[in-house]
Amino acid sequence: QKEVEQDPGPLSVPEGAIVSLNCTYSNSAFQYFMWYRQYSRKGPELLMYTYSSGNKEDGRFTAQVDKSSKYISLFIRDSQPSDSATYLCAMRDSNYQLIWGAGTKLIIKP
Amino acid sequence: GAGVSQSPSNKVTEKGKDVELRCDPISGHTALYWYRQSLGQGLEFLIYFQGNSAPDKSGLPSDRFSAERTGGSVSTLTIQRTQQEDSAVYLCASSPSRQELGGYTFGSGTRLTVV
Numbered sequence: 001q002k003e004v005e006q007d008p009g010p011l012s013v014p015e016g017a018i019v020s021l022n023c024t025y026s027n028s029a030f031q032y033f034m035w036y037r038q039y040s041r042k043g044p045e046l047l048m049y050t051y052s053s054g055n056k057e058d059g060r061f062t063a064q065v066d067k068s069s070k071y072i073s074l075f076i077r078d079s080q081p082s083d084s085a086t087y088l089c090a091m092r093d094s095n096y097q098l099i100w101g102a103g104t105k106l107i108i109k110p
Numbered sequence: 111g112a113g114v115s116q117s118p119s120n121k122v123t124e125k126g127k128d129v130e131l132r133c134d135p136i137s138g139h140t141a142l143y144w145y146r147q148s149l150g151q152g153l154e155f156l157i158y159f160q161g162n163s164a165p166d167k168s169g170l171p172s173d174r175f176s177a178e179r180t181g182g183s184v185s186t187l188t189i190q191r192t193q194q195e196d197s198a199v200y201l202c203a204s205s206p207s208r209q210e211l212g213g214y215t216f217g218s219g220t221r222l223t224v225v
Contacts, residue, residue, distance in 0.1 A: 043203070
């Protein structure tokens with residue numbers, strides 16, 4: 001079993017929909033939780049990071065962490081075709097090592 | 111430069127040949143990382159540099175893989191006697207320090223194909 005599980009998709013939704021992307025993890029020592037966006041043939045870029053359980057909002061994006069369930073989510077409101085990309089979750093352990101999910105490919109249909 | 115630069119962007123090589131991949135990090139970033147990304151897989155950590163030293167090289171898959179960093183700047187990842195399973199995108203990232211959460215900046219990667 002991988003330390004971080006993420007459905008690879010693809011997830012296809014119409015423009016304007018609310019998107020929910022999720023990861024589960026098994027290591028309770030993970031302290032920081034990150035979401036990266038990766039466009040085709042580009043490197044990942046950081047969207048958001050959170051430390052504690054709860055929600056963190058940045059514009060149309062909301063990151064949610066539930067440490068008791070070992071479950072994190074990224075919500076995208078009013079999705080746009082430009083949001084079409086692969087979204088990767090990453091988690092940092094006590095040795096500062098980042099452990100990555102496989103990424104979910106998101107397609108926003110105009 | 112403004113971002114992390116990797117070269118070449120694409121490399122096709124014959125099985126058994128050696129390849130060198132280059133990473134030019136953001137100026138002033140002391141931490142540098144190499145990752146490998148295979149289709150449908152998450153990023154696989156290869157090696158971490160702090161300055162010119164590599165305190166964590168635990169992710170290098172075999173002794174065919176080596177990396178160095180000179181002048182606290184440019185890094186080269188070398189793969190000797192390439193195999194088909196080495197085909198992947200090799201990503202480099204840099205950050206001001208390893209503790210910096212928001213500071214990982216990735217290059218666009220080198221897409222390596224071993225035929």
